[in-house]
Amino acid sequence: MSMLWIAVIAASVLSFGQKWLGYQAPPDILERPRIARVTTLLPIALLGALVATQTAASGAEIVLDARLAAVGVGAVLLLLRAPFLVVVIAAAVTAAGLRALGWG
Amino acid sequence: MTTAPPAADQGGRGSPGRLRTVRRTGFSIGLATGLYGISFGALATASGLHVWQAMVLSAVMFTGGSQFAFIGVVGGGGSALGAALASVLLGLRNTLYGLILAPSLPHRGVKGILRAHLTIDESAALAASGTDTAEKRTGFWAAGLWVFVFWNLFSLVGALAGQYVADPRAWGLDAAAAAAFLALLWPRLRSGDAVVIAVAAAFIALLTTPVLPPGLPVLAAALVAVVAGLLPSRHHPVPAASSRDGEGATTARNPEQEGER
Structure with a gap:
């Protein structure tokens, strides 16, 4: 089994454990x-x-490219209260478009 | 439940009309949240995960933020361990939801397990907006079950589509992931403290990117939250301020709801 599979399964089981634990803990922890x-x-x-x-980030380097413009478009849409899916798709279209034009 | 005689709407004891509204809201939240399972599935397989790995994350991990963090670290060239750690740290809030929800959802056995599994932002939020125990329970189960159904359905659609993307960059999928994280962060930036912490964490992550292996800068930035949380709080002299987290989750889905209308 690959490391990735082990990580997927372990993190998934831990995620359930975290949720389960909340119901078992004494409620006064919240205080x-x-x-x-x-x-x-x-x-x-x-x-x-x-x-x-x-x-x-691109590996270990800081690279400013089409992603920055795309996230900027996403931020403007979030300010305008656009739904999640619209924000994500608009960012992808922005980056893809800029790259198709040869920038970033 | 459907055999109950039509009760007067006053009294607020989870009258059938109110509960029907809560159930409908749960369905809308489920559909709206589930839809962005498409972006999760597509990003997952485009980042190099197998369709089934993406589906194990959606069905078993079943908490959107952690799932995006996992594939974000893997897609950025990070280790599998770093991906798992990032997702576990983001999932800590689900433990808090369980603590808050426990008094209104006293279940054991299979229902106890289901209750834990469906504990996510959306179900905790709808439960928190209920005015009595009946509404809280109905909201929790409606949102939790519908999000589970649609999230998995649309994750599969996205995962199958993402397989055919040869160059994720050409499709702007790396930028889509960045925007997805921003959209998940956005509703949480309601206080000045939150903005300061998000910006400080972003700054530390970028500063450590050249020196740490991929994936670890994100975890280093998480220390910001731990340190800030452990420092004595000057702005909130009332300790109870922190128990408002359930409400934080409520507002987390508001943009989605408004978008639907």
């Missing part, structure tokens, strides 16, 4: 504000980092 704060802030930090690396 510990630091635990609740870290759990709330983690997705924000991870998603922020993922936006940055997915937009500007």
Whole structure:
């Protein structure tokens, strides 16, 4: 079995375990504000980092290309309250179009 | 449930009319969320995952943010371990949802397992918007089950389509993934603190990109959240402020709902 399969299965089983654990834990954990704060802030930090690396990283290099323009279009659409799918498709079309024109 | 006599709408004790509305909302959320399973499936197979690997993620991992993080790290050339770690860290919030939901969903056995499996942003959000236990339960199951059905259905459609994409860059799929992360982040940026943390994490991820193996910059950035969360909070002297997370999830799906109308 490949490493990728092992990671897919292990991460999937762990994901279920995380959900299950929430129902087993004593409810007073919620009253510990630091635990609740870290759990709330983690997705924000991870998603922020993922936006940055997915937009500007290429392997170990920082590359500014068509992706940056595409994410900019996505941000404008999000400001206009466009739905998720519209944002994602518009970003893909922007990047594909710019590349077809030979930029990025 | 359908044999219940038509009850007056006042009293708010989960009257049939209200519960029907909650069920309909659950269906709309399921369809809207499920649709972007297409982008997950397509990005997954375009990033080099097998169709079945994409489907195990959708059926068993079943939590969108973690699934996108997993394929984002793999697609960016990161290790399988880094991908698994990123997805597990993003999935921590589901534990919090379980803690919040436990009192209104006291189930054991098969239903207890199903309850855990369907614990995601959308089901927690609709449950949180219920005004009594009946509405909370109905909302949780309706959103959870419909998202599961449509998410898996559309993931498969996307995964099969993504296989035929020879050059993901030419189709702009790398940019689509970046925009997907931004769209997942957007509804969470409701406070100044959240914006500062997102920007700091992005900055650290880019700073460490040249020096760390692919995938690890994202995890290094996660430390920002841990440090910020453990620091004594100056802005929120009331500890209860943090238990508003369930509401955070509620607003997380609002753009989707508005988009539908």
